[in-house]
Structures are given as C-alpha cells and as structure tokens.
C-alpha cells in the first residue's frame with residue numbers, strides 16, 4: 125500500500141486508546157526480516173498514534189540518575205541565582221521560571237520551571253564547535269550554573285544529552301525506512317545535532333486546579349521527535365486522540381517515551397502524526413522530566429517527502445527552514461525575543 129493510502133486508512137481507523145511499546149533489542153540486527161518487523165511497528169505507531177514507548181533503549185540508569193540528581197540540586201537554588209541564567213537573554217538557552225512559558229495560547233502559563241541547552245562537546249576545552257556554525261536564527265552558546273552553585277551539573281546533564289542524541293541517531297534510520305526512504309535519508313540533514321534538551325520541574329498542584337494553569341498546556345512538539353524520560357511512579361503526561369479524549373501516558377519502568385513533532389509532520393505532510401499532549405502534576409509531590417527534542421539541522425528546509433504527497437493529499441504546509449520554524453515556536457511560547 126502506498127504511504128498516502130496507508131495514511132488515509134489510518135485517518136479513518138479507530139482512535140487510539142493506548143500507546144504501543146516497541147522493544148529496541150534488535151535495532152542493530154542486520155537480518156532484513158527482523159529489521160522489517162521493527163520498522164512495521166514503528167510505522168504503525170507513527171501513523172496512528174504519534175507516540176510510542178521504547179524498551180531496551182540502551183541509556184544506562186546511572187546516566188539518567190546523574191542528570192536527575194544534579195537537576196534537583198539546580199532547581200533548589202534560590203530564584204535569583206537561577207534568574208542569572210534567564211533563557212530569554214541567551215536565545216533560549218538557560219533557565220525559565222514557573223509561569224514564564226505558555227505552551228497553550230488559551231492558557232495562562234505553564235506550571236513548571238525548566239533549564240534548556242543545545243549541543244556542546246563534553247570536553248569543555250575542545251574549542252569552538254564547528255557544528256554550531258550553521259545555527260542561524262537559533263545560534264547562541266549554552267549558559268551553565270557555576271560549579272560552586274551546582275557541582276557537576278554541566279557534565280551530568282551533557283552526559284545524558286549525548287546518550288539521548290546517540291539513541292536518536294539510531295532511530296532516524298527506522299523512521300526513514302518506515303517512510304519507504306533509504307535508511308540514510310536523514311544523515312545529511314542531521315550532521316549538526318540540532319537537538320535541544322530540557323530538564324523540567326513540575327511543582328505539585330493540589331486542591332482545585334484552574335484548568336488554564338497546568339504543568340504544561342496542550343501542545344505539539346516542534347522538532348522531528350522527542351525522547352522523553354519521565355519520573356517513575358507519577359502519572360502526569362496525557363496524549364490527545366482524534367476523539368478528543370485524553371489518554372494517560374504513564375511512566376513505564378525501563379522505557380522512554382518517543383513522540384513525533386511538527387518537523388516530521390511537515391516532512392511527511394501529516395502522514396506521521398505530531399500529536400497534542402499536556403502534563404498535569406496532581407501527585408502531591410514534585411515531578412521531574414527530561415525531554416530531548418531532535419530536529420533536522422537548522423538550515424534544512426522542511427520539504428514534504430514525495431511519497432507523502434498526491435493529488436488527493438496536496439502539500440499542507442508552507443516550506444520553511446527547521447531553524448525558522450523552531451525559533452517562531454520559541455517566540456510564541458516564551459514571548460518575542
């Protein structure tokens with residue numbers, strides 16, 4: 125079946141009620157049948173849900189724990205210290221306080237604080253990074269807390285960053301194969317690791333909650349896909365199906381959530397779904413999560429793939445570069461900067 129026909133079938137299929145779990149243990153297999161079976165599962169999830177969990181993802185628990193524990197230390201610093209790293213002063217690298225972002229234009233602000241950064245070599249002395257030369261409108265160096273304020277923060281969050289980017293590099297070929305493209309299709313479009321990571325802290329919201337002020341308002345993500353670690357034992361993330369029902373996406377031990385974003389919706393003319401989601405922390409305790417958003421390089425144009433376009437499915441989106449798109453979403457979410 126052509127991709128366009130398969131997308132039409134997916135569009136008229138029943139709304140999803142749960143999110144598939146895909147085991148990546150065979151991701152390195154060279155057996156074409158094993159690989160094809162994995163790609164089929166990925167295609168199905170991308171066209172019907174836009175969300176999936178992955179198990180056997182290869183990121184060590186110690187790497188996750190290291191990032192989480194220094195993130196907790198960072199968020200416990202006094203607000204004035206954190207505000208020295210205000211992300212609106214550094215082209216969206218650094219700290220954003222509670223209620224400073226608004227992911228849902230109908231809402232009154234997001235009930236979380238976060239810290240945001242992009243690609244940087246772990247070795248702080250490796251000099252200017254050639255990968256950053258083409259960041260265009262998204263250019264800007266990361267900012268970091270001092271090592272006396274937050275010892276080991278840069279190293280531990282960057283270690284997780286590099287592990288997650290490594291996982292993302294293994295996923296791109298699966299997505300390409302799921303789109304009937306050569307598996308290296310995204311290689312020359314992802315040379316510069318235009319990946320942004322956030323560490324997020326959601327204070328608990330107890331008692332009556334104003335529906336317009338929740339942890340993160342209903343939104344889609346902006347890049348190709350997101351790799352999301354969420355704190356075990358706390359249900360907060362919800363995903364919207366086409367019947368407008370919110371489906372819980374609880375943390376599942378040993379897995380990460382992968383969700384598609386707007387860049388993939390644009391590459392695929394909505395054959396792959398960039399699905400709306402939100403998070404509300406009503407658990408009574410603090411919640412932490414770590415999304416890493418992996419997009420194509422900022423100068424790359426988001427042109428629809430030919431197999432996703434037909435006379436019955438004309439191109440839905442104006443062609444823009446990845447950088448222009450991401451920057452416009454940052455401006456809409458944090459205010460124009």
Ligand SMILES: O=C(O)CCC(=O)C(=O)O
Nearest residue numbers: 340345354361403413415
């Ligand atoms: O915290 C979560 O579970 C979701 C975060 C999210 O959707 C985002 O940062 O885009």
Ligand SMILES: [Fe+2]
Nearest residue numbers: 343344345401
């Ligand atoms: Fe999101």
